[in-house]
Amino acid sequence: MVLTTLLTPSSHKLFLFFLSFLSFFCIVVVMSVSPLLLLFPYLIACCFHYLEQKAKPGDFLAAGIGNIHGVYPANWEGLSFETLEAINKTVGEMPLVLHGGTGIPDDMITKAISLGVAKINVNTECQLVFAEATRGYVEAGKDKQGKGFDPRKLLAPGVEAIKAKVKEKMELFGSVNKA
Ligand SMILES: [Zn+2]
Numbered sequence: 726m727v728l729t730t731l732l733t734p735s736s737h738k739l740f741l742f743f744l745s746f747l748s749f750f751c752i753v754v755v756m757s758v759s760p761l762l763l764l765f766p767y768l769i770a771c772c773f774h775y776l777e778q779k780a781k782p783g784d785f786l787a788a789g790i791g792n793i794h795g796v797y798p799a800n801w802e803g804l805s806f807e808t809l810e811a812i813n814k815t816v817g818e819m820p821l822v823l824h825g826g827t828g829i830p831d832d833m834i835t836k837a838i839s840l841g842v843a844k845i846n847v848n849t850e851c852q853l854v855f856a857e858a859t860r861g862y863v864e865a866g867k868d869k870q871g872k873g874f875d876p877r878k879l880l881a882p883g884v885e886a887i888k889a890k891v892k893e894k895m896e897l898f899g900s901v902n903k904a
Pocket residue numbers: 774794824825846
């Protein structure tokens with residue numbers, strides 16, 4: 726069953742490119758000042774996500790094939806590849822977007838990619854590794870050692886954890902060295 730048909734109009738292309746560029750620029754520049762400033766590109770990414778969901782028909786199709794935002798429940802039945810295949814045949818060359826990328830098994834991800842998924846949104850998984858790394862830092866008492874309370878130090882393990890997670894996902898998705 727197709728749950729959603731969310732599309733991005735081509736008129737937004739330039740604007741979306743600008744947002745992507747701005748996000749990258751912000752990350753590179755502000756990381757030298759404070760990891761806290763990562764909030765800015767994060768907010769821009771949120772805007773991007775919002776636009777993608779609210780935009781009218783155009784270049785991409787975000788398909789509902791059993792995927793959900795957040796953590797999947799224990800009784801989740803997995804992605805419906807039958808639905809994905811039908812959508813892929815219907816829309817032809819149009820790239821498909823898979824929201825709710827957190828917790829989908831790797832083999833399902835690679836199969837989804839083979840059936841037309843060209844963009845996968847992973848947010849919760851990044852948030853979880855950030856929280857875990859930050860908790861580890863605090864629970865180890867590092868915020869009480871020297872100037873360990875400095876946000877640039879306190880948030881650094883979380884930032885590194887997200888970077889490692891993104892690298893892992895890029896390798897799985899086959900998106901390394903691709904725009
Ligand atoms: Zn989403």
